[in-house]
Amino acid sequence: MYSQIIVNKKTEIVMTQKSKVAVIGLGNIGTAVVTNLVKGNRSVIIADKTFEKATSLAQKLGSLAQPATIADAITQADIIVLAIYFDPIKAFFKTYATELEGKIIVDPSNPIALDEKGGFKKIIGDDESAGQILAALLPNGAKLAKALGTLGAASLAGASFQTPVRAVEFYASDDSSINGEIEELIRDNGFEPLRVGGLNQSIRIEVFGDLHEFGALGKAVTLAEVKEVV
Numbered sequence: 001m002y003s004q005i006i007v008n009k010k011t012e013i014v015m016t017q018k019s020k021v022a023v024i025g026l027g028n029i030g031t032a033v034v035t036n037l038v039k040g041n042r043s044v045i046i047a048d049k050t051f052e053k054a055t056s057l058a059q060k061l062g063s064l065a066q067p068a069t070i071a072d073a074i075t076q077a078d079i080i081v082l083a084i085y086f087d088p089i090k091a092f093f094k095t096y097a098t099e100l101e102g103k104i105i106v107d108p109s110n111p112i113a114l115d116e117k118g119g120f121k122k123i124i125g126d127d128e129s130a131g132q133i134l135a136a137l138l139p140n141g142a143k144l145a146k147a148l149g150t151l152g153a154a155s156l157a158g159a160s161f162q163t164p165v166r167a168v169e170f171y172a173s174d175d176s177s178i179n180g181e182i183e184e185l186i187r188d189n190g191f192e193p194l195r196v197g198g199l200n201q202s203i204r205i206e207v208f209g210d211l212h213e214f215g216a217l218g219k220a221v222t223l224a225e226v227k228e229v230v
Contacts, residue, residue: 108149131202
């Protein structure tokens, strides 16, 4: 990342350090996020409950992907992409409460499960969102952004770095101090970031929401297309 500094009426370009990112959980979503970050030339720490899964993916992707245990990944990183199912996140917050203090947590989860017809159903109230529920359970000093979950895994991988116009990844956050880092993370994933508001709006970017691929949108969209449908 580059920053401009004015020195004696001259503009100097200087390098600034990007925040360290860890992706925990290497299912379809987590693997897509890690792969996108490496493609975007962003280093990433990767962890899974099965350490061998992290080492195997790291070997496949190269030196920008560094495997670690879950505890070490949290300790080493500034931003934690928690790519695990919604319900286990609650226990995860308790187990790693100390390690997660002061961290930026990115939650792509969707509160859904298979229904009796082979489709999906919400496992929380129709008017509830995963973002707001998890925000109330955050470890001390942690900051939450709902992001990287507005597309299914296939689109998260296939629509990244789209040309000539990038597809959008929506996000929601209550703390404006983290917005720049979240937007940088989304861009390094190959998408154009667009904030929908605070976490009270995160229901819109979860499954069945009006800004989710598996809701009203039905596909990955560009900024121009968003304006047409929203």
